[in-house]
Amino acid sequence: MAAKASNLLESETGKDSTYDRIAEVKAFDETKLGVKGLLESGVTKMPRMFYSTKVEDHTQTSPCDSKLRVPIIDLQDIDTNSSLRVEALDKIRSACKEWGFFQVVNHGIGVEVLDEMICGIRRFHEQDGEVRKRFYCRDLNKKVRYFSNGTLFKDPAANWRDTISFFLTPDPPMPEEIPAVCRDIVIEYSEKVRALGFTIFELFSEALGLHSSYLNELESADGQFLLCHYYPPCPEPELTMGASKHTDNSFLTILLQDQMGGLQVLHENKWIDVHPVHGSLVVNIGDFLQLLTNDKFVSVYHRVLSRHTGPRISVASFFVNSTPQGSSKVVGPIKELLSEDNPPLYRDTTVKDVKAHYFEKGLDGNSSLHSFRL
Secondary structure, eight states: OHHHHHHHHHHHHHHOTTOOHHHHHHHHHHHOOHHHHHHHTTOOSOOGGGOOSSOOOTTOOSOTTOOOOOOEEEOTTTTTOHHHHHHHHHHHHHHHHHTSEEEEESOSSOHHHHHHHHHHHHHHHTSOHHHHHTTBOOOTTOSEEEESOTTTTTSSSOOSOEEEEEEEESSOOOGGGSOTTTHHHHHHHHHHHHHHHHHHHHHHHHHTTSOTTHHHHTTTTOEEEEEEEEEOOOSOGGGOEEEEEEOOSSSEEEEEEOSSOOEEEEETTEEEEOOOOTTOEEEEEOHHHHHHTTTSSOOOOEEEEOOSSOOEEEEEEEEEOOOTTTTTOEEOSOGGGOOSSSOOSBOOEEHHHHHHHHHHHOSSSOOGGGGGBO
16 A cells, blocks of 8 residues: 555655645645545545655554563552552553553543534534634634644645643633534543643652652643644545654653544554544643653654545644743753763753744654754
8 A cells, every 4th residue: 555655655756746735735724624624525536735744654563462562551559559550650650650651540521521522523513614714813822723734834744633732731721612512522621631741740759759749730731721622534544644753842741542543652663553442531741841851751653544445533742831921941951860870862942942943844754852952
């Protein structure tokens, strides 16, 4: 499939030197209807702006009999049972170092809340196009935005997905700014996942040998925003991706995904499926936390496959520094983790510089941390 896609891309590129990608992207964006709008218009062939220029065999996954599995960590009773807490901390420490990803179960958020959040985001994306259009916007200052591909005009290939985003803290939107079809559940889910995020930061602190409140007291990740993705069925999934290979520009990401599958993490140079587990949440390390922990925790590449079937729905909750005054905050490896045997691997920099490097390059498949290594 990869060879077929690569040959098609080469032939398309060679036969039409008059192709104007900018014009195609602009026309697509001006519809304000996203990828869903393309399907609603009857498209059966992949528009060229979605053709991946770095074609990989994204129809094949790790072998079904592979013993490699993203770790699943049970948080049941860890606040009342010290031996269970120690066991969970050992698993977290290992997962953060070796995988950069793990799934949590018994995390305290009811499965009915998770299911309703998936349904609420689906309701938004599947309502009438004229209603969706009212929320379509590329103004980063807007707290609620509907769009397709955040760096659409920068990336070499668009991804096959649409998104509604919510900037929630420290300055949340007014309830009436949130679409009515998902308003109540977005507010409820975001509050619950924020509390879980603080709990996970406590566990991370302990796993690093620090006081449990250490990471929360840094106030580096006091911002929270949600990216709620909708991946429609794709007519030619061998030609494009749902999400290109990337790392997260966050301290921590907590992901809710439906049962469709498609998320993969790069581990030991293999793409490993993150199999959906109903009621679980996926946790992954962001670039900032890798920098702070001096590579004790790793921010790893991941991607989402396009598929004929769908839609796939996911909700990524990013814990970030989002305040203007915080953007000039100096970040570097935590001094308490450094020693003669463990010297700093990164230079001190600012939140603003790391973010700027990440967004200037777009999703080009390279970690933004490389530029800050000593």
